[in-house]
Structures are given as structure tokens and as C-alpha cells.
């Protein structure tokens with residue numbers, strides 16, 4: 001079987017020199033190797049950063065009108081080609097096609113937000129701050145910036161950052177996950193077609209050496225990272241030590257608290273959707289359900305019923321609701337938690353190994369798994385598993401459920417299911433996470449707000465996209481001006497146009 005060669009995208013075109021190191025890309029639904037991706041060494045990263053630096057000298061001077069024209073063109077192309085991009089995501093990540101379209105839609109949202117850059121980047125103006133003196137503020141781009149992304153959203157996560165970075169006048173080097181690298185190249189080609197000048201958007205593939213070179217490179221001015229907590233911490237510490245602005249989003253253990261007055265059918269649907277969608281490989285997946293007494297038994301029964309009906313199969317098949325895991329190594333790691341949970345004393349209520357699979361035996365399959373009577377101290381509770389494993393913890397009261405969530409080292413998202421407005425208000429006020437859902441299990445904010453967790457789920461001060469994104473990719477300048485003499489622009493009877 002032939003495999004695709006996937007290489008870097010530097011200065012507006014595919015990189016042509018041979019690489020010394022490579023990675024293998026799999027189709028998770030078959031287990032077969034479908035691609036070979038070049039891994040960048042420091043010299044290749046330097047080439048990409050050089051291209052980004054060269055392009056920055058012109059892009060930062062390009063008018064806002066021109067920049068937003070390119071953004072609008074990119075938006076149109078991305079919208080028109082979404083099916084093709086979804087196919088690429090399915091073939092390397094394994095998630096089902098509708099889910100891939102969903103991640104593209106959420107990325108598009110950020111592109112659309114960035115199309116409004118002339119409005120978003122406006123500064124302030126104070127006339128006559130002192131006699132004859134005006135003061136105003138402007139926001140300017142930083143320079144070449146790096147975006148380092150995880151495997152689980154190969155299109156959406158890079159799009160949390162680069163549309164705003166590019167719109168604001170920066171140039172970008174994206175380092176996607178080596179597990180599903182092709183989506184980033186597809187996006188790079190769309191940018192070129194949209195009219196983005198060469199070198200403004202670059203892609204380097206690879207692993208730790210490529211990331212570490214980006215973190216140390218003196219011409220990279222900011223780093224947006226998304227991935228697991230240990231790597232996020234490394235990226236934050238290394239990047240800031242090298243004088244860069246860094247936002248590093250890490251792992252998660254998202255809890256869903258269900259109160260006895262909740263609509264249990266709604267809560268059970270939400271738990272199954274948010275627990276097993278994308279095979280649990282979402283940073284906003286619900287991995288812990290906290291059932292407040294006495295709803296535990298009724299809720300677990302409803303969840304089991306729904307799990308049994310789930311169709312597990314290839315992401316490309318129309319009927320599949322849940323696809324395979326991303327790699328065989330990851331599937332084996334997740335499966336090991338099933339035995340660990342039993343050893344620790346949790347009740348293995350639904351064993352995903354027994355779930356029927358409508359796919360080739362070589363695929364990286366694991367069906368949905370449910371543990372009941374889970375407690376802190378068990379590895380299935382303490383660790384981010386990042387697979388289709390939902391743990392149910394029983395809590396005697398709202399207060400104890402909330403305390404459990406707040407004691408967790410992660411603080412990405414949390415959801416409350418209830419019909420009690422007072423409890424909901426108290427929850428959103430007291431819960432220590434960055435994103436809260438009230439009867440919404442995956443509260444990923446729309447693009448005009450910002451995405452980010454607290455505690456071990458984010459290192460840095462800025463959340464992704466929205467207002468935080470615009471601030472992250474620009475720096476402020478305040479100008480104090482006095483004009484002793486009147487000045488004018490000469491005679492011009494034409495109607496003013498954008499220049």
C-alpha cells in the first residue's frame with residue numbers, strides 16, 4: 001500500500017529538502033500506516049522562522065482593509081472546502097465525519113471573528129488631555145508567533161489562534177501534532193489561495209526538537225500551546241525564560257454535577273454525548289459524573305441503556321457515532337485503566353472491551369466504558385485518561401460535590417445539571433474552573449468570548465481567542481502628541497477610499 005509523504009510548508013510552498021527523521025501516520029480505523037511525516041530539526045525550524053520574519057516586515061505594514069479582505073477570502077474557501085478537510089481529519093484522527101465538521105465550524109467561528117479586526121484592534125483617543133495635547137493608544141503586532149497544537153483537534157485548535165494572529169499583522173509558524181499533520185497543510189494551501197503573502201503562514205512538522213527550537217528561537221515573540229499538562233508546563237517555563245509571551249493550555253478532568261432535581265433523561269443524554277463523543281479525546285469531555293444522592297442508581301441505569309445503543313465504527317461510515325482511538329499505543333494506555341480501576345475497587349459497570357465494533361479488527365478500537373462508585377485516589381479518577389471512560393462518583397450533597405470539583409488540580413470546564421436557579425447561580429460563582437456549563441455539558445465559549453481553564457489546565461494569563469486573543473497577539477502603545485503648527489494634506493477632491 002502506498003503512503004503519503006507529508007512535509008513542512010515554508011514560505012508559501014511545500015519544503016523540498018529531505019528530512020533526517022520521520023514519523024508514521026495511521027488510519028486509526030484500520031490500524032494501517034497511511035503517511036510518513038517529516039520531522040523538522042533546528043535548521044528547518046530556523047528556515048520557517050526566517051520566512052515568517054521576512055514576511056512580517058511587509059505584512060505588518062499591510063493595511064487593515066487588505067488584511068481583512070484576505071481573511072474574508074480564507075473564510076469563504078474554508079467554508080466551501082469543509083467536507084474535504086473533514087475527510088482529512090477523519091482519516092488521520094479517527095473521529096466521525098459529523099464531529100470533524102463540528103470542529104471545523106468552531107474554527108470558522110474564530111475566522112469570522114477575526115474578519116472584524118478593524119473594529120477589534122481599535123484604540124482609544126483622548127482629545128485635549130492637556131492644553132493642546134492629545135493622547136491615544138494603538139495596538140501593534142508582535143512579530144513571528146508559534147502555534148503548537150495537540151492531536152485531538154487538528155483544525156480547530158490551530159484556528160483558535162492563527163486567524164487573530166494573522167489578522168492583527170503577525171506572521172505564524174504552526175507546529176501541529178505529528179499524529180495527524182495533514183489538516184495544517186490543507187489550511188496553509190487555503191491561505192495561499194486566499195491571497196495571503198508567502199511566509200505569513202508556515203507549518204513545521206515534528207516533535208520535541210522542533211517545539212524546543214521554537215521556544216528558544218529569538219525571533220519568535222509569542223507561543224500559543226495546547227496539549228497535555230506536563231508539556232504545557234514545559235512550554236510555559238521554557239518560553240517565558242526565553243522572554244516570550246506564552247499561553248499554554250493543558251489537560252483536564254471535567255466534572256458534571258447532577259442534582260436530584262435535574263431532568264435525568266437530559267443529564268443522561270449529556271453524559272453520554274460529552275463522555276464518549278470523539279471517543280473521549282476532547283479536552284472538554286466529561287470524564288467524571290458526580291451524582292448527588294439519591295439520583296446515582298437512576299442515572300447510571302439511564303446511561304447504561306444509552307451506551308449499549310452506541311454504534312462504534314469507522315469515522316467515515318455514515319452510521320458510526322464513535323470512532324477508534326488515535327493510535328494503538330494510546331488505545332492500550334486507555335485500556336490499561338480498565339484493569340487499574342477494578343484493582344482500585346471501582347465497579348466496572350460497562351466494559352468497553354466487550355462493545356461490538358463495526359470495523360476492521362486492526363483498528364484502534366475501544367468501546368464506551370462506565371465505572372461506578374469511583375473515588376479520589378483511584379487512578380481512573382486522578383489521571384486524565386483521554387479516552388471513552390466515564391467515572392461516576394456518588395456525593396451526599398451539592399456542597400460535597402462542589403468541594404470535590406474544587407479540590408481537583410485541573411480546572412478546565414465543569415457543568416451543573418439542575419432545575420434550581422439558585423443552585424446554578426451559586427455553582428457558577430463558586431466553582432474553580434475557567435468554563436462553566438449550566439445544563440450544557442461541553443461549555444466551549446463562542447468566539448466572541450474566550451476559551452481557557454484555570455489551575456493545571458492553563459499556564460499564562462491569557463485565554464484563547466475572543467478579546468484575550470486580540471490582546472495576546474498585539475502589544476499596546478500610548479502616544480502623547482502636540483502640534484504647534486497647523487498641517488494639511490493639500491488639495492484632493494476625490495471621495496476618500498481605503499489606502
Ligand code: NAD
Pocket residue numbers: 148149150151152153157175176177178206207208211212226227228229231232234249250251252282283384386412453457
Ligand atoms: P501532547 O502534550 O502530547 O502534545 C501536544 C503538542 O506538544 C504536540 O504538537 C506534540 O508534538 C508536542 N509535544 C509532545 N511532547 C512534547 C515534549 N516533551 N516537548 C515538547 N513538545 C512536545 O498532547 P496530545 O496528546 O497531542 O493532546 C492531548 C492533550 O491535549 C490532552 O491532555 C488534552 O486535555 C489536551 N488538550 C487541551 C486543550 C485545552 O484547551 N486545554 C485542548 C485540546 C487538548
